[in-house]
Every structure is written in C-alpha cells, then in structure tokens.
Amino acid sequence: MSRNSLPQYQRILLLVATGVFMSTMDSSMVNVALPTIMETFSATLAVTEWTVLIYLLTITVMLLFWGDLSRSLGQGAIYGRGLLLFATGSLLCSLAPTIHLLIFFRFVQALGASMMMAMGPALIRSAFPPEKLGLGLGQIGIATSLGLMTGPAVSGILIRWSHWRAIFWITVPVGILVYLLGRKLLAMIDSDGGNRVGPDQRQRFDRTGALLWTLAIILTILVTTGITSSCCTVDRRSPFFLAGAALTVLLPWIILIRYESRIPDPILPLHLFRKRFFSMAMLSGMLSFTVLFFVLILMPFFLTRVTRLTPDRVGYVMMAVPLCVFFVAPLAGRLHDRIGARIVATTGLACCLVAMLLLSRLQADSGPLAIALRLAFLGFGQAMFLAPNSAAALGGVEHAQSGITSSLLATARNMGMLLGTALSGLIFALAFSRLTGGLDVRDYTARDLAAFLTALHLTFGAGAILAAIGLVASWLREEKQGV
Numbered sequence: 001m002s003r004n005s006l007p008q009y010q011r012i013l014l015l016v017a018t019g020v021f022m023s024t025m026d027s028s029m030v031n032v033a034l035p036t037i038m039e040t041f042s043a044t045l046a047v048t049e050w051t052v053l054i055y056l057l058t059i060t061v062m063l064l065f066w067g068d069l070s071r072s073l074g075q076g077a078i079y080g081r082g083l084l085l086f087a088t089g090s091l092l093c094s095l096a097p098t099i100h101l102l103i104f105f106r107f108v109q110a111l112g113a114s115m116m117m118a119m120g121p122a123l124i125r126s127a128f129p130p131e132k133l134g135l136g137l138g139q140i141g142i143a144t145s146l147g148l149m150t151g152p153a154v155s156g157i158l159i160r161w162s163h164w165r166a167i168f169w170i171t172v173p174v175g176i177l178v179y180l181l182g183r184k185l186l187a188m189i190d191s192d193g194g195n196r197v198g199p200d201q202r203q204r205f206d207r208t209g210a211l212l213w214t215l216a217i218i219l220t221i222l223v224t225t226g227i228t229s230s231c232c233t234v235d236r237r238s239p240f241f242l243a244g245a246a247l248t249v250l251l252p253w254i255i256l257i258r259y260e261s262r263i264p265d266p267i268l269p270l271h272l273f274r275k276r277f278f279s280m281a282m283l284s285g286m287l288s289f290t291v292l293f294f295v296l297i298l299m300p301f302f303l304t305r306v307t308r309l310t311p312d313r314v315g316y317v318m319m320a321v322p323l324c325v326f327f328v329a330p331l332a333g334r335l336h337d338r339i340g341a342r343i344v345a346t347t348g349l350a351c352c353l354v355a356m357l358l359l360s361r362l363q364a365d366s367g368p369l370a371i372a373l374r375l376a377f378l379g380f381g382q383a384m385f386l387a388p389n390s391a392a393a394l395g396g397v398e399h400a401q402s403g404i405t406s407s408l409l410a411t412a413r414n415m416g417m418l419l420g421t422a423l424s425g426l427i428f429a430l431a432f433s434r435l436t437g438g439l440d441v442r443d444y445t446a447r448d449l450a451a452f453l454t455a456l457h458l459t460f461g462a463g464a465i466l467a468a469i470g471l472v473a474s475w476l477r478e479e480k481q482g483v
Contacts, residue, residue: 034052053421063410075123079116080182121140124140155315292382296420307368323379351378428455
C-alpha cells in the first residue's frame, strides 16, 4: 500500500457505505415510482405493491442464510457477489417488459441487496480497530440516511424528465465499478481466513427453523395480499374463509415457536424474548416501521392522484421524512446516553402517533408545505425512537449475543416494512373497493375523490392505532436492563 493511500479500514468503509447507499436509495426511489409503474402496466394496487414486497420479503428471509454461508465462503466473497448481483438485477429491472417480470427481477436485485446488508456490518467489525468501531458504524448510518434522503428527489426528477426505468439505470455502472475496484480488497480480507471457520468449528445451523421461518413469513404476506387482490371481485367474506386465512397465517408461526423452543441451537433465540426489555424493543421497533410504511406506500398515490403534484415535487415532499431523521437521530442518541431509552423512545412513538392522526385528516386542498410538515413530524418521531430503541436492546445483552441481537433488530425492521406494505394495501383496497362498488385504485377518477380520501383516512387511522400499541410497548420496557 502506498504512503498516500487510505488505510484498509477506510477503504472497507467506502466499499460498504457505497453498497448501503445504493440499496437504501433504490428502496426509496421505487416507493415514489409506484403510481407511475401502476399506470405503465395497468396493474392493480395488490400486484404493484409486490415490487416493494418482494424486495423486503427476500431480504428478510435471506439475512440468516447469508450469515451462515459466510462462515465457509467468507464475508468479502459474499459482499462482492452481492454488489454484482444487485447491479445485474437493476439492469434487468430497467428492461422488464411486464409487471410480473419486474417483480421477478426485483427478487434478483434483493438477493444482491441482502448479501450486502448481511455482510456490511460484519466487514466493518472485521476491518476497523476496536477503538474506531463505533465511528465506522455511525458513518454507515449516515450513508443509510443519505440514501433514503436522495432517493425520493432523484426518483421524482428522473420520472419527470425521463422514465421510471431510469431509476434503475444509475445503480448499474456504480455497482459494477465498485465491484471491480473492491474485489481485491475483499479477497484480502478473506485470504487470512479470519472471518471463516472450518467444518469442525461451525455451530449447527438450524435449517429446519430457517425453513419454517421462511414459510411463516411468506404465507403471512401471501394471505394478506391475496385478500387485497380479490377484494374488488368478492363483496363478502364468509366466517369460514376468514377462519381459514387466520389459520394459514397462525399455524406456521405456532409450529415454528414450538420447534424452536425444543432444540439446543435455534435460529430464533426465544430465551431473549423472555426478557421484557428485549421483547418490548423488538415489538415496538417492528410497529414503528409498520407505521412508517403505511405512509411511504400510500402517500405517493395521494400526492399523484389527489393533489396532482408532478413526480419531482412528490419526491421533494417525501424527502421530509428522511431529512428529519438525518438531523434528529444524533440528538436522540445523546439523549439516550443521558436519560435512557424509555422516555426518549416512547416520546418518539408519541410523535409518530400524533403525526398519523394529523395525516389522517389530509384533504384534497392540503398544500405541499402542510403535507411536508406532517411528514417531517413523523420523521422526527422515528428518529427519536430508533437509535435509543436499538441501543437499549444491544446494551442489555451479553457481548456474545450482540451479533444475533443486531440481526434480530434488522429482522424486526424488515418485518415492520413488510407488514406496513401489506396491511396498508389491504386496508386501503378493501375500503376503496367497498366505497366505489368494487373499483381498484388504478381505476381512480376525480369522481372517486371522496372514496379515496375516506379510504386514506381509515388506513392512516389504523396506522395510528398501531403507533399507540407501539407506544405502550415502548413504555413497558425495563429501564434498567439486566443481562
């Protein structure tokens, strides 16, 4: 290494930060593009939202698999292949001729993103000196916020002046270039075998539990979106249908919990959930992202169809949430260090609750500034909640359990995103269909304005209820976490 070149840990930081930036920016860009994608393919809301659902679903179920595979292949190898696969998936998405192929290519893209998300923090921990680890992880958090911030604006500008396919073009050359520049560095990290173990050292991977976990999540999402997709053609649901749907969702979760409680090395450490500080942190964390995605999924439709904003202005308004998170999150972390998680995190969820109530009163003549202020307040609440909640969960477990705790926090976050996407689509579609005599939101015209607003208010009202449940869960956490 030349004298003027960056130290290895800083080069690893740039590599990981670039991957995080691309994957988070991609997520926020697609949310803004949903109304345009729906219009292009004349797809229903239930089908269109699968461009988001498949991405989140794939990441949620694959994180655990990549973590186990890295013990034999190496963290650098998986991260590098993830970069290349993400870029390939982006290119395929930009060329998709049908909505169903777009959904499949989003699955390919999500496989690459899950490889990067699973290995990114581990690479930082492997490369950074112990005294600089916190700094490295904090800078990755900044890259995450920047990706979320720039995504809506970039998406809106590209859709306004080019095409929605252009939102996938920009990550293709960047992903390939970073892979080519970083592959030798990633190979160097794996070459010493420091992040790999031999077959005799590997802990038994709970493959049965992983498969049950995957099945439980997939069935939950399929049942929810299945109800959404058929709500426009079936006016009434019999008790037998509802009971069957509930059983389909609950049964795999019951089997998973019973199985995991009986084996020595479960994929889900149920003993951690018996500690109130941990279980309440997981529950409130999942609900906070559920509430957030109620807004991120439906607001672009409101801004496009009702307020008639151009795509670039939609992006600017949607930036209010991540922009507020970017500035408030450091303050929330310092407040947690001084007064603990219970007060700060619960206050954050209280702000989210108020924001949802304000959003549930939006009208057709609500101005962009008034909408952006409501979204900024939601972002403020999220920022006040997230860092203290994560710190409380990580700070209350032993060092040996910090890795699985970090993984579970990420899983809770993605589960919340999944549920928020699926539930908001379900509630809105059911309400809009009932009020319009069976129409889907793709069929919206000006005469359906009252029905659209009523459905939106009901959906955001349901989000407020979930925020209230999360608030109670956060308050019930133990302030002093005993390990």
